[in-house]
Amino acid sequence: MQLDQLYQEIILDHYKRPQGRGLRDAADPADRVGEAHHVNPTCGDELTVRVATDGEVLHDVSYDGMGCSISQASASVLHELLRGRAVDEAFGVHGAFVELLSGRGQVTPDEDVLGDGVAFAGVARYPARVKCALLSWMAFKDAAARAGVGVSPEVKA
Amino acid sequence: MTTITIPEGMPQYGDVPRLDVARVRADFPILDREVNGHRLVYLDSANTSHKPRQVLDALTEHYARHNANVSRSVHTLGTEATEAYEGARAKIAAFVNAPSVDEVVFTKNSTEAINIVAYAFSNASLRPDADPRFRLGPGDEIVISEMEHHSNIVPWQLLCERTGATLRWFPVTDNGRLDESGLDDLVTERTKIVSLVHMSNILGTVNATSRITARVREVGALLLLDCSQSVPHLPIDVVDLDADFIVFTGHKMCGPTGIGVLWGRGELLAAMPPVLGGGSMIETVGMTGSTFAAPPARFEAGTPPIAEAVALGAAVDYLTGLDMRAVQWHEKELTAYALDALAAVPGLRIFGPTVPVGRGGTISFALGDVHPHDVGQVLDSLGVQVRVGHHCAKPVCTRFGVPAMTRASFYLYTTTEEIDALVGGLEQVRKVFD
Numbered sequence: 001m002q003l004d005q006l007y008q009e010i011i012l013d014h015y016k017r018p019q020g021r022g023l024r025d026a027a028d029p030a031d032r033v034g035e036a037h038h039v040n041p042t043c044g045d046e047l048t049v050r051v052a053t054d055g056e057v058l059h060d061v062s063y064d065g066m067g068c069s070i071s072q073a074s075a076s077v078l079h080e081l082l083r084g085r086a087v088d089e090a091f092g093v094h095g096a097f098v099e100l101l102s103g104r105g106q107v108t109p110d111e112d113v114l115g116d117g118v119a120f121a122g123v124a125r126y127p128a129r130v131k132c133a134l135l136s137w138m139a140f141k142d143a144a145a146r147a148g149v150g151v152s153p154e155v156k157a
Numbered sequence: 158m159t160t161i162t163i164p165e166g167m168p169q170y171g172d173v174p175r176l177d178v179a180r181v182r183a184d185f186p187i188l189d190r191e192v193n194g195h196r197l198v199y200l201d202s203a204n205t206s207h208k209p210r211q212v213l214d215a216l217t218e219h220y221a222r223h224n225a226n227v228s229r230s231v232h233t234l235g236t237e238a239t240e241a242y243e244g245a246r247a248k249i250a251a252f253v254n255a256p257s258v259d260e261v262v263f264t265k266n267s268t269e270a271i272n273i274v275a276y277a278f279s280n281a282s283l284r285p286d287a288d289p290r291f292r293l294g295p296g297d298e299i300v301i302s303e304m305e306h307h308s309n310i311v312p313w314q315l316l317c318e319r320t321g322a323t324l325r326w327f328p329v330t331d332n333g334r335l336d337e338s339g340l341d342d343l344v345t346e347r348t349k350i351v352s353l354v355h356m357s358n359i360l361g362t363v364n365a366t367s368r369i370t371a372r373v374r375e376v377g378a379l380l381l382l383d384c385s386q387s388v389p390h391l392p393i394d395v396v397d398l399d400a401d402f403i404v405f406t407g408h409k410m411c412g413p414t415g416i417g418v419l420w421g422r423g424e425l426l427a428a429m430p431p432v433l434g435g436g437s438m439i440e441t442v443g444m445t446g447s448t449f450a451a452p453p454a455r456f457e458a459g460t461p462p463i464a465e466a467v468a469l470g471a472a473v474d475y476l477t478g479l480d481m482r483a484v485q486w487h488e489k490e491l492t493a494y495a496l497d498a499l500a501a502v503p504g505l506r507i508f509g510p511t512v513p514v515g516r517g518g519t520i521s522f523a524l525g526d527v528h529p530h531d532v533g534q535v536l537d538s539l540g541v542q543v544r545v546g547h548h549c550a551k552p553v554c555t556r557f558g559v560p561a562m563t564r565a566s567f568y569l570y571t572t573t574e575e576i577d578a579l580v581g582g583l584e585q586v587r588k589v590f591d
Contacts (some may be wrong), residue, residue, distance in 0.1 A: 044560040068530035
């Protein structure tokens with residue numbers, strides 16, 4: 001196995017210098033806020049994601065938690081890619097990231113859509129680590145649903 | 158270096174039987190394979206051990222030559238299969254010095270064995286005529302410890318929920334030892350059972366049980382020892398241990414998966430109501446009710462894992478052939494070597510005893526603040542297989558303030574060169590994440 005396919009420089013950068021880390025209150029009090037806490041039971045990694053939105057735009061995607069380099073870098077990339085995006089667009093990116101990670105290394109990522117997220121293409125080849133990369137993205141989906149945008153089967157209105 | 162001479166007439170170091178590791182390794186076909194272009198360095202035997210050819214052959218031989226169901230056929234194959242299955246029971250009884258073969262109950266694993274005892278309590282608590290030692294209600298207490306595997310926590314939590322009994326536990330000291338200082342307050346006349354790990358799967362600690370056993374006897378409670386990590390690595394004698402129940406699992410002791418053991422004092426097993434109902438565990442069945450077989454059959458409903466039991470018998474033969482005292486000594490030397498080598502790794506913190514006394518060859522550690530998943534991934538790229546995560550002992554991780562640990566665990570085929578490979582791999586981890 002080529003270790004550097006997994007631990008790409010971009011991933012290690014996000015891990016060592018995480019973007020937008022820390023849970024934040026909504027800047028606009030009129031925003032709807034949703035939060036979700038996800039746990040990876042096999043390794044004990046935990047992550048909380050908070051979404052603030054007016055229903056059209058994701059004004060903030062903030063997060064906090066602890067875990068391995070892959071899960072922490074992935075949360076940093078999530079923040080970078082989705083904060084400030086229109087909801088529809090954000091879910092497009094979300095779908096592309098989930099598709100990439102579920103593709104067992106067979107999906108070619110589109111850098112225009114996924115930005116630094118393309119660095120996770122290597123992770124998709126390690127089934128044991130896919131969950132690490134998706135932890136924050138699954139928490140985001142639930143948090144967004146709780147803020148009234150998107151759908152998540154895990155959240156009952 | 159000073160050499161201490163042991164007086165004549167006392168046991169000498171040279172008296173301890175030794176293992177020929179190279180010969181042992183030749184029995185394990187998997188040790189020849191490569192992982193990611195490197196020689197396999199398997200340091201995860203506390204998770205599951207590898208199987209020698211003798212055990213693999215026993216499995217194949219059973220299916221190829223003697224396959225039939227047990228305890229119900231008059232035909233030749235059925236008789237052969239039954240003899241092999243019951244023969245395995247006898248081997249296992251001898252291996253742990255059980256006073257009677259009938260005290261060995263075959264289960265799926267240690268988890269099922271603990272659950273059988275827990276559910277026997279549960280079922281007895283619903284029957285006014287059941288043996289009072291197994292009847293639980295509000296005011297009664299069950300005692301475990303903070304260093305248990307989840308399999309020795311959750312069944313008791315569930316039992317407490319069902320019966321209204323209270324769960325209490327021994328804490329763990331900063332050095333990873335069982336804190337017995339509150340023994341007399343913890344184990345009291347209210348205690349019905351104490352269920353303790355004999356050797357911790359995460360800290361490596363081997364618990365000295367004699368004080369606890371004495372207290373358990375004083376208050377009239379029962380004692381279960383989870384020997385999943387000790388039976389594979391140390392000579393175990395249930396008479397000497399003076400427990401009421403011990404549990405262990407085949408796959409950690411060179412045997413196959415799907416087979417475990419509950420050993421219980423014959424008199425206690427006889428007093429326990431059945432847990433799983435079905436074929437083989439009955440005396441007679443009518444439409445209005447049934448009566449039940451004596452142990453061990455009472456606790457072995459349905460077709461058991463026959464080939465697995467036979468192969469576990471072969472594993473026990475293999476270990477006995479090597480001499481468990483030799484296995485124990487080999488691992489003691491490895492542990493001393495590894496503790497020294499790991500202590501020299503910058504930023505490495507060992508969880509659990511840091512001296513090779515009262516501990517086995519299972520060592521958990523943190524490497525700086527690098528997450529164990531990342532440690533394990535880099536080591537895997539070098540062929541070194543360690544376990545990472547909470548090791549099904551989350552309260553221990555909480556106790557030491559970490560979400561997860563990296564664990565290296567040794568067995569009879571482990572060499573000092575493999576420990577060197579681990580230490581070299583950790584240097585690589587530091588390079589990637591520094």
